[in-house]
Amino acid sequence: MNKLMGYARVSTRQQDIDRQETDLIAAGVRRDDLYLDHGVSGARASRPQFDAALNALEAGDTLVLTTLDRLGRSTQNMLSFADQLRDRQAALRVLNLGGGDVDTSTPMGSMVFTVMAALAQMELEIKRERITDSVTKRRAAGKDLGGRRQAFTDSQIRNAARLVGAGESASQVARDMGMSRATLYRRIREVEG
Structure with missing residues (x-):
């Protein structure tokens, strides 16, 4: 059948999904084949529209995402997902990954995806580490941690x-x-x- 299925996700209901939707349509995904999750974290294992997109995939189809972080947060989950797609004889195409498309239906695309998934997880872990370190240092120095300000003195x-x-x-x-x-x-x- 060789259909392109598009998936877009935003973590909060206040975020705008329009840009992802526009990019997916520009990549050749039909509007009827778009699956959009609003207010769903990438850390969650179950995402309703993502699950629906996977169920709709058939052999020869390609799931298209705008960026790798729309897929998930851990390398292990991303690689497991890539294996599931291979078992279904479907491919994954990530737009805007390192300046170009990555298509897991090719050996080079599969290798680039694996490396980029590992780098994405490393980047997330480094960011968490920096935030934790910053909060610890600010607390120790007695500095403000942000948050909602007291309305009254x-x-x-x-x-x-x-x-x-x-x-x-x-x-x-x-x-x-x-x-x-x-x-x-x-x-x-x-x-x-």
């Missing part, structure tokens, strides 16, 4: 505590500040603690 929380101590309803003070009573009490404990 310690001074504002102390003033709220004074109001509660003077007989004001904690629920009303919290409501006036735009937070829950539990959050107000937690913040007072943090500031006074």
Whole structure:
């Protein structure tokens, strides 16, 4: 049959999948043969549309991806997947991999895919290591780790505590500040603690 089946994925629902879709269609994939996962992490073993694309593949077909990271995160999973495709007599084509296409139906494409899968996993592990190291160093130095900023200063929380101590309803003070009573009490404990 020799069909091209396209697969695109974004990890969050807020991300845009249009660019991947456009690239796959430009590579010759028919719109009816596109499988799109929205809000699905590449680390998950089961991805509904990815599984559907695999089930639709027949001997001679090619699964087309825009980039290698759309396939998965570990070299072992990627190589296992490549073996599954070979067993089905199907191929994998990755657009934009090292400046060109890689097609696993050829011996050279298969070798390049194997090397690139290993490099992709190494890159991910190095990135994780750097992030962990950075967080550890910032914590040790007492620096800010980012995240959501406190909406109220310690001074504002102390003033709220004074109001509660003077007989004001904690629920009303919290409501006036735009937070829950539990959050107000937690913040007072943090500031006074």
